[in-house]
Amino acid sequence: MTLIKERTVDRIEVVGPYKHVQVRYITRIIEDGVIIATAFDRGYGSLSPDADVTNEDVEVRKVCNAVWVKAVKDAWTEFKVSKQL
16 A cells, blocks of 8 residues: 655636735645545745745746736835835
8 A cells, every 4th residue: 555645736826916826735645546635725825926936836936927027016015115014
């Protein structure tokens, strides 16, 4: 009997005017090649345009780099300053 636990990115969503990135993960328990359990989680929540994504999955980094253009990052910074976050 071989048990494998694997956690991978299941869904990447870009939401809101500041292009927050939400990542959903799927964890599968596989026994002898058959999935016997599945669970979903969101990890730590959403990623904002000023987040450090160097340790994120390569797919997540690519999405972040594509949507977090300078205008989005500047708008997010202005929003934070205006709300004193």
